[in-house]
Amino acid sequence: MRSREPNARLWATLAAPGIGWLLLFFLAPLYVVLAIVFGRVDPLFRTAVPVWNPLEWNPEQFSYVLSRIGPDGIYFPALLRTVGYVAAASILCLAIAFPVAYYVARLAGRRKGVLIALLIAPFWISYMMRMLAWVNLLQNDGLVNRLLNFGGVFDVQVDWLTGQPVVVILGLAYGYVPYMILPLYAGLDRLSQPMLEASRDLGANRVSSFLRVTLPLCRPTILAAVLLTCLPMLGDYFTNDLLSASPKTAMVGNLINDSVQAPGQTGQAGAFVMLVLVATVLPMFYYVRVTLRGDEVRT
């Protein structure tokens, strides 16, 4: 045990910058958000004035939001919509990403390097540009409508960009699918080959081996990949703004964006931020628990 002590100090020293980083750029900003949510409003410019002392916090803005997120509240449809859109887009992402990642990790052989480069390629183009490209394709005289018209044979004029939930969901899936493929690939690539071979040796066929060995082993990876895409999707407002801009498809990110710059309402934006945070921290804890348990099992 004694020989491990210096090691512990070394690791603590190495971890210190990361912990410092977290304190500086996560906990401190979080406290700032709290100070704004429960803070006051500048009487002249109506900008948010943070109140640092928790004893002087005013819950008015927070209660305003909280009292309107229930089933009869005005914000409930947007919250429900967000959950629905994010769930649908995540399932779609997983359906697309898993086979791709599986193929690249397990079956691509010599083409692996090229395929990984192709998987990383979307990151070279900004998210905004990729969404603007869709605006071009989906606008009324865009390629999609022209294709549906079959060169003038039919008269199809679909208004894709004016409040269509399906377009927002597809946009989210398109935007975030690369974020799911990479972690899935990383997990599938280091899947224990001896375990898979053992399952086949013990008589499992391909499907059974996949369902009873590969999938359970991949569970933490899938969870991590889904979380990695879900979390930014929950705060996304840009996709909806560009591909719809209609209140009918507003998500919680849009509520935050709408109130954050509105004089006197930054506190409400902060309250929504806190709600998203709570909603995302809970599955994160679950993920950490599952991962730790997975490690223990493997040990």
Added chain:
Amino acid sequence: MPVPYGPERGVSNRRQFLQRAAILAAAAPTLGAFLAACSKSSTQSAAPTLTIAKPDSPVKWTIPDDNKPIADGLVPEKGATLKIYNYADYLSPQAVKGFEDQFGCKVEISTFNDGDEAITKLRSGVDFDIYNANYTEISRLVTGGLLRPLNHSYIPNISNVWPTFTNPWYDQGWQFTVPYTIYTTGIGWRSDQVPADIGALSNPYESLWDTKYKDKTAIIDDFHTAMAMVLLKQGITDVNTSSADDLKMVGEQLTALVKATSPKVTITMYSDMPAGQIGLCQMWSGDVINAQSYLPEGVGTDILQYWFPADGKGLVDNDMLVTLKGGKNPVLAHLFLNHMLDPAVAKENFSAIGYQPPQNSLTADSLVSEEFIPENLRSAIVKPEYFDNGYRLLELDAANEGAWRNVWNAFNAGGS
């Protein structure tokens, strides 16, 4: 993966956890104090009084002793960079270049999306020289000490603008502002998508609620402008109302609007309508004029239509240019304001951005006869008498603005 410290890990962690919790508990108040020290003094914004200017209650601002206009006859700053804070696509690059060439300086333009965002940034102590303001912000800008008063001797071109703007109700004696653009807010439509003559309807605003145009409509993404349109549709001309009943009605009407036509909420009608995404929308007159240059090749400008009440009883507005106290080039800033009021420059700027300047030399007839504006968009030309008859969006007091915004946020959430 091996577990690094075996059975002792839990014990050690619990102890460490307690130690760290104690440290955190001790540090938490310090964090508050640290952040308090970093922030600006709260006394800075304590209890100001806000004078709200209205057409029937004009305001002449008091110029404080520590913020006097610059002296006469100063030489323009040499080799300087003049910083302008403006909406995107709201200033002609050619007009800017002309100024740069004339005074041997560089002009740097930063952009904002709306006035609220702009004010937040201006408060942070940036050193912009010129800001494109709206009169709904003037009392905050002046009372907050963000503006520099003008020295009129540098701006002789003020004589070129409509007389009403040389003594406007929001800034008597034009001590801080010169007019930049004027515009109306009406209804724009594409005649190829909306064959009906919207302007001939008894209440053209109602067309936005017509289910015939579902998924084809849009309203302006500005709480006051959009909600004022709802009030006008319902025959209420107090577009700054503080009546809870009126606001409740507006909320209900907006809910009905989402159900009927599911409008986009945007400020990019000038490009979305030419692209065919929008067939009918609430629109600023400048945007429908600007939309001509966004039409695809082969599509004639005659498809663009605009309605604004012929008697001027609709929303009329103007934007203005102001010089900022924090700017480092006050002389150049004054000269730039004068430059933009030059008739030729103002006209060139009009052709680039679509928003009309209140220049004496530009009349509805001259703009149409010179083919500057096509006949079908004559209704988008702003006339001086509109400023006598039209309704103005005024600065709202804090409580009223909060009530308006709550209705707007509920609408934007899709669940009002």
